[in-house]
Amino acid sequence: MSIITRRTALAATALVALTLSIPAFAQTTQVVRIGVSPGPHAEILEKVKPLIAKKGIDLKIVEFSDYVVPNQALDAGELEANSFQNQPYLDNQVKDRGFKIESVGLTVNFPLGIYSSKYKSWADVPDGSSVAIMNDPTNGGRALLLLQDKGVIKLKDGVGFKPGPIDIVANPKKLKIVEVEAAQTPRTLADVAAAAINTNYAVDAKIEPTSAILREDPKGPYVNVIAVRTADKDKPWVKALVETYHTPEIKAFIAERFKGNVLAGW
Numbered sequence: 001m002s003i004i005t006r007r008t009a010l011a012a013t014a015l016v017a018l019t020l021s022i023p024a025f026a027q028t029t030q031v032v033r034i035g036v037s038p039g040p041h042a043e044i045l046e047k048v049k050p051l052i053a054k055k056g057i058d059l060k061i062v063e064f065s066d067y068v069v070p071n072q073a074l075d076a077g078e079l080e081a082n083s084f085q086n087q088p089y090l091d092n093q094v095k096d097r098g099f100k101i102e103s104v105g106l107t108v109n110f111p112l113g114i115y116s117s118k119y120k121s122w123a124d125v126p127d128g129s130s131v132a133i134m135n136d137p138t139n140g141g142r143a144l145l146l147l148q149d150k151g152v153i154k155l156k157d158g159v160g161f162k163p164g165p166i167d168i169v170a171n172p173k174k175l176k177i178v179e180v181e182a183a184q185t186p187r188t189l190a191d192v193a194a195a196a197i198n199t200n201y202a203v204d205a206k207i208e209p210t211s212a213i214l215r216e217d218p219k220g221p222y223v224n225v226i227a228v229r230t231a232d233k234d235k236p237w238v239k240a241l242v243e244t245y246h247t248p249e250i251k252a253f254i255a256e257r258f259k260g261n262v263l264a265g266w
Contacts, residue, residue, distance in 0.1 A: 029053075032237055033060045034226075035070035035082035037183075039200040040108065040262045041224070044245075045083060047253050052244040057237055066183050067136060074229060075099040081241060083107055084200075086222040088161045089138035103225035104233055105242035106265040108254060110199030110224070112146055113212025117189040122150070122213045127173045129193030135179035137162040143196035144168070144177075146216050161221070199261060209261035223265035 036042045042063055049059045062079065064070045070082040071093050085093075093099055119125050133143035141162040147153045154170035155163045165177040180188055185197045186205035199209050209215075216222075226245065228238055244250070251264045 029056055029058045030237055031058045031060055032080045032241065033062055033078070034241075035062050035064055035073055035079045035084065037067070037070070037084040037200050037204075038063050038065065039204040040110070040258060041083050041200055043257065044108065044250065044254060047250060048241075048244050051247065051249065052240060055240045055244065057240055059241075066181060067139070071097070071099055071101060071227070074101050074227060077229070080232065080237070081226055081228045083224065083226050085227070086138070086224050088142075088221055089136070090225060090227055092136075092138045092162065100230045101227050102230050102233060103227050104238050105226045105245060107224040107226060107245060109218055109220075109222060109263045109265045111209070111218040111261075111263075112142055112216040112222070113197060113199065113202065113209055114143075114146065114194050114214035115186075115189065115197050115202065115207060115212050116194040118193060119213065122152070122194075125173070125193050125213075128176070129173070130176040130178050130191075132178045132180050132185055132188040132192045132195035134182040134185060134196065134198070136182060137164065139182050139196075139198065140164065140179060142216075142222065146196065146214060149217070150214050152214075203258075203261070218263055 034045060036045055042061060045059065045061050049061065052059050067085065067089070070079070070084050073079045074082050087103060090103055094101065116125065134140045138161065141164065144153065144155060144163045148155050152173065153168050153175070155167045156169045159167045178188070178192060182198055183201055185195045186201055186207060188195045194213065197207065202209050226242060232238060246266050254262055254264050
């Protein structure tokens, strides 16, 4: 069974059939399927879509609800590109899964936040509380690094960008770290004292990013990227995609739409 939904596959089949029925001289548009996570990534690419259409590229935006399948689909040839992840996460996926994909351009930065539906500030979080973080090494590690940066925990030296709960060497509040899938972190707010939530999932869950009780410094290595298969990186459509994303129109849209909660990273 295809990684992309059957519905999407049927639509693609219909598109191919229609394309074959058009005379060769009329076939001037190239279809580029790009995988995204819901929220800001999808919204931004909806703005890219009409701009890149002027360059003869029909951008098909395919949404995924997790952080695993978009890279699988790209590596398998079911997408031409994706836009949902930062460089440390991509590097980890390539190392662990052997994907032949790589980044070709920067997109946006989503400062990570720790959110709570029960407490207005971190100081109010009781000792012994449960805190949810993402269960993948890169995003979970990022959450732990944020907690360390804010003086909540201490990690052992030399852990890099992917520490795990086992690397915590000091935990004065005796917090219980609960690991869940990144896309599910907003749903945990009813059950835990606080949760680390990626901005795109916070926005999708109607959580205001500025409501975070702890927030990451926006400067750092976590700018998101456009990824393609390594074999495609020098193709003209890749250059067109990155150049269109990096236009002043898109930068202005990001600033106006997201009010500093999502930052242009180029």
